[in-house]
Structure formats: C-alpha cells, structure tokens
Amino acid sequence: MIRENLPALQVVIPLMAAPICILFKNGRAAYGIALAATLFAFGAAISLLTQVLGVGPISYELGGWAAPWGIEYRVDYLSGFVLVLVSGMGVVVQLFSPASIKREIDEEKHYLFHCAFLLCLTGLLGIVITGDAFNVFVFLEISALSSYILISLGKHRRALTSAYQYLIMGTIGSTFILIGIGLLYMMTGTLNMADIAARIGPVATTRTVLAAFAFFTVGVSIKMALFPLHLWLPNAYAYAPSVVTAFLAATATKVAVYVLIRFTFTIFGEHFAFEETPVATLLMPLALIGIVVASSIAIFQKSVKRMLAYSSVAQIGYIVLGVSFVSVTGLTGGIVHLFNHALMKGGLFLAVACVVLRIGSDRIDDFAGLGRRMPVTMFAFVVAGLSMIGVPLTVGFISKWFLIQAAIEKGWWPVAALVLLSSLLAVAYIWRVVEIAYFRKPPEGEDRITEAPVSMLLPMGALILATIFFGLNTEATAGVARQAAEYLMGAVR
C-alpha cells in the first residue's frame, strides 16, 4: 500500500507535516516532526530510485485520474537521482540545524523555521517528481515563497531587503515560466509533459512556441541564477541564516537546473531546442562568462558566505555548460556536477555555519587562527574546498573530467582549456580562507573559541565523507547520471 503510493507520499508527508509544526507552536516538537518527515522523504526517495533502476521509470496517477487529464507523477532516472539529492540534503541540514538556529534565529521563531523548511522541501520534491507542467509552477511557488520566509529569518537587518529582492526576482522568474507554460497550453491544449511532447511536433516552429521557449529559458535562468541574472543570489545567501544558505545552495538552484533539463529535453525535445533555436549558443557563452566572472568576484569578497555564493554562481555555469554541449557526455557531466556540487557546497556552507556559531561572524579576517581552534571544521572546509578546485579523489574531479571530455569530443579546445584554467580561480578563493585560518595568528584573547558541537560536526562530516566516497566510487553518481543522460537524449530519437 505504502509502496504503491510512494510517489504521492514523497510530497504529501512533508506537506502535511508543515502545518502540524504550526499547531504545536513549539520549537522542539516542530523539530521532531520536521526531522521525521524529512527522514521519511529521504527513505522514500531512495526506495523510488532503486525501483527505477530496477524496473525503469514509474508513472503514478494522482487520485486515480489518468493522464493527461489527471496529474501524473513520474519518476525516471534523472528525477529519482535529484529526489535523493534534495531529500538527502534535507536530512543533513535538519540534523545539523538545532545548535545553529539557536544562535542565528530567535527562539520563538524556531517552529516557523521548521515549517517553512518543510514547505520548501515539499516544493522542491514536488517540482522534481511531477509530470505535469502547471504543477511544476505550483510547486515552484511553494518552494520560492517558503524560501523567502527562510531567508528573512536571518538576524541581519539586510536579510529582509535581500529576501525582498529575491521575492521580486523569483516572482519575475516564475511568471516568465508560467507565461511559457501558458503559451504551450495554448498551442497544444494539454499540460501533461509527455502529452505536450507528443503534440508539439506540428506546431514546434510557430512563433508562439518559440516565444514560450524564450520566456521559459529566461525565467529558469533567473531561478538558477545563471549569469547575468544571478544578482539576487549573493545577498540572499549572505544574509540568510547559515543552515538556510546551506540548504538552498545545495538544493534550490539545482532543482531549477533540473527544470531546465526536464523542459528542454523532455517537453520541447532535443531536436526543437537545439536545432530549431540557438539556445545552446546563447547558454554556453553565459555559462562560460559566469564561470570566469563570478569566480573572479569571489576572490575579492570579504565575507566567506558571499564568496561561496559567488562561487555557486560560477558552479551553476559549469552545470549549464554541461547541458549546453547537447551530448551524452556533456549532459552526464552537468547532472553529475549538479549532485557533486550540492555535496561540496553544502559541506562548505555547513563548515561556515560552524564558524558562525563559534565566532558570530563570517568575515574572512575573523577566520584567523581557526585552523588550530576549530581543526575539524577547518579540515572539512579544506576537503570540500579541494573538491571545489577539482582535485582527484574528490567529486569535483569527476565533474571536471566529464565536462572536459565533452568539450574535447566536440573539438571545442578553448572551452576545455577554460574549464581547466578556471580551477586556478577556485584555488585562489579557497586558498585565501585556508591561508588566513592556518597561517595567521588569531587576535589576542580568542582562546575560548572551541570546536563546534558534535551534533553539527557529524552531519557536516557525513557530507565531507560523501565528497570523498563519490569521488572514488563513481558507479552510484556517474553511472546513474549517464543512464539519465542517455534516457533524456534517447527520449527524442
């Protein structure tokens, strides 16, 4: 019974748990509920992915209404993979959160945090699992609205203005996506993804569908913070509570990339998207400029959170670059980097959260001497940082390996060289932190700074171990990513 309805429960359980948190109005009780719901979601996601790997894509008719009239939930290789990622990151962040939010969020708002967190998780999971285009928009709004709440929980007064800016930009983004979906509905008369894909052929070259694709691409570019539409992101990440930043950085933009891949390859189709329109020629330069510019800006940032935020913009560039190759290898690289980047950036932000807990600041100068004061945290930072650079034995290397291979397959040497050389920019911004933490003397009277509590170190350590584990054992990530890429590329043929 549970097994059969797992696709629905995947979304419904966190959704139902959210209002219960409000009813209790108590931080501790809310935490218990949120953790239980997140753990359930993670278990469900793993179970779904194993099913998909075993028997192929699963289709689930919500309420027994058959597609295309009813809403269809659909789990294939890509969505199963992203479900595991999102819910997994949810578990890690939930386990990590109690000590961190105690310092960064007012006590009486804790239950609100857990409620908004669950809603955000619901939205993100819903976007990934649904097979209905309009449903994507609905879940997109659920996740976006709840993430505005999450960001505005930050104690810094600029958290509010940052959340507001994100609200405006996010709304423009989802409106564009909605306009795109609306235009598609106009031309095909259906909202089910598979159904649209089947009916789009005859009308594909009409101006309406072209406009739909343009609106959709720009809208989703805002959502995933692709250069130059990334400007809302650095402030939002910098002023949100640290755990929120870690969760959003690891999941929200990744899910937006998922939407890009899903719509382009499954709905519009590889042939229409990349042969009828020059979208690849538009996305690739933006991705490349984003990689270089955002990494360069990151080098000079004074706040570590902001620095990592700019680095995220650059990393989105790598993922989009992989997609814009329109080859199995490139798409594999993009998908695998989507996963890998979530691990390492999540790890980095959690390490910063540990630092913020102890010293109350994320200014890079305040990291002086932390190498000795908080050895575990800083070691985690270094390992995740090495992965960001793309050092072998870490997941970052796997991503770069596929991306460069994809570039060479196409014969695009400058792109390959750029991917390789941009690692040096990552060396520069990671190194700044490492140098100050390990080589600069701490200010006087800072002896009382101690290592973060075990309750935070364990979830963070799990992520760090994962960056190493999946750097060595590539079957689970690169293997599934390749299957997903082949499925997506083959879906059209």
Added chain:
Amino acid sequence: MPDALHPAFLFFAGALLVALLRGKAQALVALLVPVVSAVFVIGLGAGDGWTVSFLGYELQPFRVDRLSLLFGYLFHIAAFIGLLYAWKAGDTLQRVSGLLYAGSALGAVFAGDLITLFVFWELLAVTSTFLVWGRRTPRSVRSGQRYILIQILSGLTLLAGTIIYFVDTGSLEFSFIGLESGLGAKLIFLAFGIKCAWPFLHNWLTDSYPEATPVGTVFLSAFTTKVAVYALARAYPGTELLVYIGAAMTAFPIFFAVIENDLRRVLAYSMINQIGFMVVGIGIGSELGINGAVAHAFNDVLFKGLLFMSMGAVLFRTGTMNGSNLGGLYKSMPITTVFCMVGAASISAFPLFSGFVSKSMVVTAVLHEHHNVVWFILLFASAGVFHHAGIKIPFFAFFAHDSGKRVKEAPKSMLIAMAISAFACVFIGTFPSISLYRILPFAVDYVPYTATHVLTQCQILFFSALAFTWLKLSGLYPPELRSVNLDVDWSYRKLLPAVSRGVYAMAKTSRAAIDAGGLAILRKLGQAYYGLNGPASRLARTWPTGSIALWAAVLLGVYLVMFYT
C-alpha cells in the same frame, strides 16, 4: 586486486601516525616509516601491482618494473636520510609533509596509468609546498605561493594532455608516448618539462628551494625533479629535442650560479645543470644513455642532498646563507666541511666519487651518437660544475676570508645523515659494478675506469682548478667565466676580464630589468583585474532590484530576437 602493498600508503599512514605523536617518539616513528616500507619494496619484483576499474576504464595504479623499482629504492633512501637529518631541525609540519611528499613521489613512479600519475603529480605539488612555507617567513610564504601555482599549472597541463591523449588514442597507459602522437602527447611533454625545470620553465626551482627550511630543501631536491626525470625516461626516451633541451640546461645555469651570492641558490642552479645531463641521456635514448640518465639521477639525489644538507647545517647554525657573510667556518664545523667536500667532489665527477661513474655514461653515450657540439657543451658544463658547485660552495662557506663566525658543529643527527650520504657517494664511485650498476634498467657493459675517461676528467678538473686559483690570486674573481680557455694565447687573458665583466654586468642588469619590467606588468594586470572584479566594481556591487529586472527583460528580448531569426 591487491596482492602487494603499495609503499605510498605506508608513507601516508606513517604521516598520519606522526601527526599524532610528539617529541622523540615522533622523530623515531618518522624515521622508521621508510625502513618498514623498504622491507616491503625489496620484496617486490617486476610484474607485481594492481589493476582497478575507474569510470569504466582499466587502470593500473601500482606497477612494478626495473625502472620504477630503481626510483623506488632511491626515494626510500632519500626519505630516510632526509628524516634522519630532520631529527633535531624538523618539526611536526615538516615531518608530516616530508612523509606525504615522499609517499606521493613513490606513488608517481609506481603509477601505471596517466590518471594515477596525475593524482600523485598534484599531491607532489601540494605536499611539497608546505616544506617551503615551513620556514614561516613572509618571503617563504610568497615564494611558496608562486611555487604551488606553477606546480598546479603543470598538473593541469598534464590533465589536459591526458584527456586529449585519451580521446586521440583511447589509451590511458603510462608507457612510451613519444612526441608524434598529437597534441595530447605534446602537452604531457610540457607538463613533465615544467616539473623538470627546463629553461624558461625553471624559475620556480631557483625561486623556492633556497627559501625552504634546511630540512625542506633536502627533501625538495630529492623528489620533484627526479619524478619528472623518471616520467621523461618512461614516456619520451629517444626524443631528440630532449638532447638540445638538456644541453641548454647544463650550460645556462652556470652563468647565473657564478653571480649568485645565496649559496643554496647556487646549488639550485647547479641542480638544473645536473638534471640537464639526465635529460640529455634520455634524449639520446640508447641503453647506455638511459642507464646513464637514471644512474645520474640516483647519484644526484645523494650528492646534491649531501651538499644541501651541509649548507642547511650552516644555515641552521649561522642563520645566513650569503657567501659574502660566510667564510672560515672550517674551524668551527670541520666535519661538515669534510662532508661538503665529498659532495663537491661527487658533483664535480672526481674519479672514485659517484658523479664520475654516471656522468661519464651520459657523455660517452653522446659521443657514440656523434652529437659533437652537444658533447662539447657537456664538457664545458662539467668544468662549470666543478667551478661553481665543486669549488665555490665549500670555498665561500668554509674557507675564503674568515667571517669571524664561531658556531657549534652541526647536530649529531645531521652529521650521521651526511655521513651516510657521503659513504654512499664514495662507495658507488669506487665500486659501481657491485652497487648501482646492478639495479639499472638495462644490462651494463660499461666500464667507467678506463685510462681515457680518467685522464679526460682529470684534465678538465685540474685545469678548472688551476683557472680558479689563478683568477683568485690575480684578483679577477668573481667575474671569472671560462676556465677551459686558459691554455689559449695569453692575449685572451687580457681580454678575458673585460669580456667577462661585460657579460657579468649585462647578466645582472638584464635580470634586474626583466624582474622589474615583469613585475610592473603583473602589478598593472593585477590592478586591472581587481578593478574589474573587486568588491567596489560594477560586477560585484549590490544592484537595485529594478536594474536586475531590466536585465531579465533585456535578456528576454535577446532570446526572442535570436529565436525568431
């Protein structure tokens, strides 16, 4: 799968253990690591190793054959000597990074595929940098930053080359590559060249080695460049280009070494000169050439290590490394003086010292292939080595004018380490056929001690020494440059001071000009980069929401126009 233990893992595990220990126990455990690992390595034979599958390809992270074994033995000896030397002068950072560094070098020489090689290539870069930083002076921190940047660049070049080579040929095996197989092979060649300190790619070496700690330099001199020599010998034997690159390497450092005051920097230049001989041998590619190259690499680790150890001891005791501030130390450090002179004799290839039995192999190999010009350059370089490493180093540090410094003799642990190296230098030099020649990759039918070899070498050495003495007495030193030319007409002797002073002045000003010019350009570039990307720049500021929205609209317009046309 694993049926033999990889020595790199023993070193890494040892490093972890050492990091947890303190004091005497730490020094002892660190010293035991190479010993324990050596026991395993001696038990290895050609053909041992592992294969694994990674990303769907068969890789061979551990491959044992005669060539890799030779370097495996060598690195164990070097690590042992280095750690013994570090008994008193080392600290946790240096011991741990020294062990990791040696382990990475072992990983690189036992690598059977290019991915594994790349992994250890980068580890080599990262771990060694801490030996430079370990001195904890602002100069060494900056020098270390420049060092790691260039080393990582070499690694990235290797990775790029590997991927292109893989796409071209479908092979990831690390064996003969050769320059003919396309762009990938050329990039890999370049990556090896950076680590090998080829001319114009060599600055990282002379920049960073003299800035490292006394212990650090001993480690650094043993591994990085030798791994590069190994990699060249493995993948590019017989590449003619290498003969000319190597010849250039033997000759050009001599000019810089003569005008350099920091004695460890003199040694760094002479290191490039010695690697030049190895590169020439690899370029020749005959069995004798390869044997000579790897034999010379083996000896170089010992005698260059010995020289760096003696200079490190001087630095440890006096705190300075400038030739002009030293002198007369033979009175207070007599044992170190003797060891330094053994090292000097070895690097200068005196008969009965180790340099002689390996360098002459390379020189003979060159003659066999009738590279007469190269042969002449090598002779010139041999005289030059004797001049700057054989005479200048011991002379300025231990003799010359008395600086008045009275210090203690080097610590016992340093002396023992130097004694082991010195003994090895003499033993290999005297009985090459029962020691070094038995482990070379190809069978040796070469006899170093023939009348011709010994006489030629002695002529070079004695005339070089004569030149030094005469120039010193007539007050023409330091600008002395061409000791080989002494026996030509006396009128040249009158010209010599003028010419050499001119060359000296030119070398000095041009170096200053390049440094200043290069720095100015770099600074301008840096400022421009900061202006573009710094916190106050347009790109990094917080934008008003309206402008961001405007951007979205502009982008939408661009998409629509592009899609419709």
